[in-house]
Amino acid sequence: MTIASDEWADLRQELAVWRNRFLRLLDRSPAPTAISRTDGSLVITNPAFSALWGLTPGQVRDRNLLDLLVSTDEESLLKLSEGLRHGRRFRYPIRVEWNAQGVTRAGQLTVAPVSDEVLTRTLLMAFLHPDPMAHGTDPNPAQALSPKEARILELVASGATSALIARSVALTVDGVNYHLARLCRMLKVPNRTALVAKAYVLGLLHPTSWPPDSQEGR
Known part of the structure; x- marks a missing residue:
């Protein structure tokens, strides 16, 4: 079925509206969340994510997840790489560590491939779950x-x-x-x-x- 140009324009406009709504919700979410390209370069982060480094979303934009987070969980990283190559839509949990203002922290990064319907490309949505009991974490x-x-x-x-x-x-x-x-x-x-x-x-x-x-x- 062929979509007329005016119908396609309406569809793109509707997708853009929903995209903006999602971004507003993401900005207010208390869960540290980031969206990156498949190479790890960050496209969007919410305040909860960037605050883990004492930064703002604008200060971490275009940085790479691999520069912010370190993981020795080679098995999970391999599963994620294989899943991306084969187009699998699963959530991949990965144990990670990061350094924030001289303090080493740890947690779990859950990565889920998603599609950007407007730009027709695959992006990664990452949820970071800090472990409050991990070594190096500041007291409550x-x-x-x-x-x-x-x-x-x-x-x-x-x-x-x-x-x-x-x-x-x-x-x-x-x-x-x-x-x-x-x-x-x-x-x-x-x-x-x-x-x-x-x-x-x-x-x-x-x-x-x-x-x-x-x-x-x-």
């Missing part, structure tokens, strides 16, 4: 959070502004910003977006609270 920062800071973190995740947070926790805006700066230093992240993403990764914000209620604190 939840022990260093005061009840007020824990509440501020929840409100930031809900999308509340500094002014709204200040009214909710009986602080000035400067007071809220002071605590936010302290939280960013504690978790070694550059901004609020990365702060929320890393807080989900570390379990400071419970996964069941995602997606956040944008009305909280208003």
Whole structure:
């Protein structure tokens, strides 16, 4: 069946709309997720992924997964290579390690080949699951959070502004910003977006609270 040019244009537009929706959801996901080309070069990462290195998504774009992660799991790497060569659509778990700001961490990288219907190419979607019990992992920062800071973190995740947070926790805006700066230093992240993403990764914000209620604190 031949698709008329106007129907094809409509189809591409619809695919583009759904692609944008997916990217917005990916950006808000608490799970460290990356999309790469089959050679490992990164196309898209969400804040939760880049925050593991104390970076932003823009700072890791075009870097290679093999430069960020190290794996001695040769058997799993071979299965992934064979699967890509034969076009198999499976999920491939691989044990990996990485170094972030002088600390060696470990976890599992799950790689799934996916197709980009707009560009008609195969990409890899990778989910990184840090192992909180792995050697070199920092102690749980939840022990260093005061009840007020824990509440501020929840409100930031809900999308509340500094002014709204200040009214909710009986602080000035400067007071809220002071605590936010302290939280960013504690978790070694550059901004609020990365702060929320890393807080989900570390379990400071419970996964069941995602997606956040944008009305909280208003």
